[in-house]
Amino acid sequence: MTSTARVTPRPQVRDWPLFWSKVGRIVGKVILYAVLAFGAYIFFLPFAWMVTTSLKPAAYAYEVPIQWFPKKITLDAYFYGWKTLPFPLFYRNTIIITAANIVGLVLSSSLVAFAFARIPFAGRDAWFLILLSTMMLPAQVTLIPIYLFWSKLRAVNTFWPLIVPEWLTNAYNVFLLRQFFMTIPLDYDDAARIDGASWFRIYSQIIVPMSKPALGVIAIQAFAWNWNNFLGPLIYLNETRKFTISIGLRLFQNQQSSKMPETMAMSVVALIPTLIVFFIAQRYFIQGIVITGVKG
Amino acid sequence: MTEQVLETLPKRSRLTPRARNTIAGYLFILPWLVHFFMLILGAMLASLVISFTKTDLLTGFKWVGLQNYRDLFKDPLFIKSLRVTAIYTFTVVPLGVCVALSIALLLNQKVAFLGFWRLIYYLPSVVSGVAVAVLWTWVLNPRFGLLNVGLMRLGIPQDSLPRWIYSEKWAVPSFVLMGLWGAGGAMLLYLAGLQGIPTHLYEAAMIDGANAWQKFWHVTIPMLTPTIFFNMLMSIIGSFQVFTQVYVMTGGGPNNASLTIVLYLYQRGFVNLRFGYASAIAWILFFIILFFTMLVIRSSSMWVYYEGELKK
Structure with a gap:
């Protein structure tokens, strides 16, 4: 950015005849779309392969070259998986944990972020700095003492260790929401204060209704994270009937490692909720990434 | 008032x-x-x-001072896990920046159906966890896997194809490949960054007679460095903690070729019940991450351009 200010602006150098520049532009567009399409093909292929393989009878699944549109379609692989392990139960467990954590995380992080963004309390900046600095801490450092804590409470093999921490919020979500709350003009609060509203009323009746997109982002990310969480359930849940979908699928893969259509089918089953939520709430997924990235 | x-x-x-x-x-x-x-x-x-103790968390704690740390630095498996994790991180992070940035640049060329393209490239980064690991276990299968079957179609003879996660040499590159498939999240960040670059900068560069390459190198890249910086920091922190894929797909093998730090921590702690030793691993991991975070932050003044900051 140092040499942008020259004294005499030079006219644009383009001595090509108009025709060739047009051809050049069209060729450029063709190459652009070809590259994009090729890349998209590569990125999407594993998904397509997963779905077709899961629908093939075992006899055809291992054929080379790959039959993209199988001659015979069957749901056998799905039924097999469903029968072998209690996948509906895994689903139920995952839904319980995920739903509880979405509620808990949205509630707790919005309360905390509200205080950091709106209430002028003594020590606020210091606490916020501490909050930011904890974002760097790898979870593994606190993993073992927290495990010890839950095992002393005899809560291992229950859902509590997977739910309670989320209800106590986390630095990342507080940070994200605070950034959003800061963008709402403080005049609203002042006006409400003059009318005698408490901070809680300002939170629940002004800030929360105005922040639905940001809260949606938190909810979506909480969903994606909890649905896919692996290390937590792996450590805390040890009875099959308590398993979540991710460790249930891992167990299935361990037992049936040579069965391609079956393991693929159960992967599809595990992925479907994420995909549905993603298609419905794509906007929130994308916003979440952008909000976190903008204020680096 | x-x-x-x-x-x-x-x-x-x-x-x-x-x-x-x-x-x-x-x-x-x-x-x-x-x-x-x-x-x-x-x-x-x-x-x-x-x-600082020796413990299985059940029968009590025995104080051993710095013994765990001393043992760790003589533990060939731990050294190996450090190497594996470092190689993984310092391959997947820069390559990830390149892939994500390239896609973002392509999508920033006023393409038609932007939403569609963005969706396809972004999708793999949304899904994660065990299901993706299971899928990739098959994608990387040497005989029936999508990757090798595809390479065979390109005319590469079957016996010279890599055995991916089943070979010591290709295990880590396999995980890098899988990581790059999920570069879509970073791509969205770069796309947002690109769209935030004011057009008057490009106009000014054009008036100065800059060609496309010069515009890219002297306008786009400098304006994007804050985004690259943030993204790199997050990916380094995340990559040092890689666990799920490795645990599900190789369990650290073959012959510990993909043993990462967190996997080793898990094995020592939750499998062998040596929780003191595992805690020491966690602390070393913490300091490694702290070191690289500081390094990136410190170096940022040399390569990250912030608007409103005076150039010395």
């Missing part, structure tokens, strides 16, 4: 507004305070103490 108005209202308590704000503030951040004192500060102190 607010306070003056409040004075005229009927008093609800004898506390000053400021004191009431402080009480309200701490009540609101109570969940975080509990989190901080128990799950972070308390747990960190406990973790530090545990790392």
